[in-house]
Amino acid sequence: MPGVQARQSAAIGDLAERYARVRSLSEALVGPLSEADATLQSMEDASPAKWHLAHVTWFWETFLLRDHEDGYSLYDEDWPFVFNSYYEAEGKRIARFSRGMLSRPTLNDILAWRAHVDDAMQPLLEREKLRPLVELGFAHEQQHQELLLTDIKHALFQNPLGPAMWDTQVPSARKQADDWYEHPGGIARIGHQSDGFAFDNEGPAHRVLLEPFALSSRLVTNGEWSEFIADSGYDEATLWLSDGWAWVQENGVRAPLYWREQQHFTHSGWQERDPDAPVTHISYYEADAFATWAGKRLPTEFEWEAIARGQEGELAAHDPASGNQLDDASPPLPIGSDSLFGDCWQFTRSGYLPYPRFQPAEGAVGEYNGKFMSGQFVLKGASCATARGHSRASYRNFFYPHQRWQYTGLRLAKDL
Numbered sequence: 001m002p003g004v005q006a007r008q009s010a011a012i013g014d015l016a017e018r019y020a021r022v023r024s025l026s027e028a029l030v031g032p033l034s035e036a037d038a039t040l041q042s043m044e045d046a047s048p049a050k051w052h053l054a055h056v057t058w059f060w061e062t063f064l065l066r067d068h069e070d071g072y073s074l075y076d077e078d079w080p081f082v083f084n085s086y087y088e089a090e091g092k093r094i095a096r097f098s099r100g101m102l103s104r105p106t107l108n109d110i111l112a113w114r115a116h117v118d119d120a121m122q123p124l125l126e127r128e129k130l131r132p133l134v135e136l137g138f139a140h141e142q143q144h145q146e147l148l149l150t151d152i153k154h155a156l157f158q159n160p161l162g163p164a165m166w167d168t169q170v171p172s173a174r175k176q177a178d179d180w181y182e183h184p185g186g187i188a189r190i191g192h193q194s195d196g197f198a199f200d201n202e203g204p205a206h207r208v209l210l211e212p213f214a215l216s217s218r219l220v221t222n223g224e225w226s227e228f229i230a231d232s233g234y235d236e237a238t239l240w241l242s243d244g245w246a247w248v249q250e251n252g253v254r255a256p257l258y259w260r261e262q263q264h265f266t267h268s269g270w271q272e273r274d275p276d277a278p279v280t281h282i283s284y285y286e287a288d289a290f291a292t293w294a295g296k297r298l299p300t301e302f303e304w305e306a307i308a309r310g311q312e313g314e315l316a317a318h319d320p321a322s323g324n325q326l327d328d329a330s331p332p333l334p335i336g337s338d339s340l341f342g343d344c345w346q347f348t349r350s351g352y353l354p355y356p357r358f359q360p361a362e363g364a365v366g367e368y369n370g371k372f373m374s375g376q377f378v379l380k381g382a383s384c385a386t387a388r389g390h391s392r393a394s395y396r397n398f399f400y401p402h403q404r405w406q407y408t409g410l411r412l413a414k415d416l
Contacts, residue, residue, distance in 0.1 A: 041100025223275030244285030
């Protein structure tokens with residue numbers, strides 16, 4: 001069966017090439033960092049850059065090599081304790097807020113471990129039955145690439161000198177037309193609907209009933225947010241959810257994270273803020289208050305997905321790999337695009353809850369998503385720090401309503 005053998009060989013080569021590409025990008029992202037930079041942990045929500053490199057390597061070693069390669073011995077039997085994140089089935093681990101105390105192992109030690117695991121993984125990439133788990137490993141490492149970028153940005157922001165990770169010229173934003181995608185309502189099929197990879201929280205596919213609505217063709221901009229501030233947006237309690245107003249008062253929030261006068265902090269240090277660029281680093285509370293101030297609302301995750309999938313004969317589907325997303329080790333910055341994807345993750349008004357008939361995956365990997373379905377909100381799309389090709393229409397990102405160190409923004413919706 002030469003044809004079958006050729007296809008299998010191509011599939012194996014595809015996995016090996018993708019593995020090398022994903023792993024090399026992670027290491028390229030820490031290239032500009034010193035040992036001290038890579039050890040910083042600025043808050044409990046964030047982790048050190050070298051911890052991210054180690055944790056994803058722990059994932060490959062634990063769920064692939066340990067569980068599926070006969071005779072494999074752990075590189076260091078003590079390291080799972082410090083590089084496990086939240087997998088209760090994998091035993092005890094250090095407290096999350098203590099990750100920044102790990103001066104050892106060094107960054108070079110972790111890179112050596114990564115090389116060891118990469119070599120050991122090669123035979124497993126030839127086993128077709130392991131493809132779903134390998135695909136999960138790709139997606140997991142890509143998620144941590146984005147977290148690495150957002151966490152180190154928050155860490156460098158604490159430095160009053162405003163250090164730049166990359167000394168790069170910041171491009172000008174693209175001014176976007178003010179238009180709307182209209183949807184007539186009706187029954188829509190939501191959730192993952194192909195044979196390709198998806199996280200368990202994206203399914204099962206199911207039907208929802210939509211009322212007629214419209215979704216803005218562009219993201220809310222820095223300039224519009226400045227108007228919100230000038231119009232006392234952070235001072236009007238009537239614009240805010242009760243919890244949001246308490247959060248604003250308690251934390252003295254007056255602007256998006258990383259704003260200072262007419263500047264904002266980036267991976268290239270302090271830069272002049274472009275009024276035409278999409279606003280980012282806002283909380284759900286802020287997004288909801290802005291939508292109320294603008295006389296609009298946030299979309300539901302189902303409305304957003306319905307627009308992303310398109311309408312037969314009326315509206316083309318949006319390409320998840322389009323827009324301003326991460327292609328290489330360079331500073332991520334929202335600049336605007338015509339795509340529904342890219343620039344920033346977009347808040348929806350939908351709580352992060354299980355879909356009908358949802359069942360988490362078996363084993364420790366079943367802890368990946370399902371146990372977090374409480375008190376968080378769904379975000380859709382992708383950001384400028386998301387590896388291109390990682391997201392899709394059914395993708396469900398999720399954060400607590402007060403969190404804003406990620407590239408989070410908003411796209412308005414309205415009823416028709």
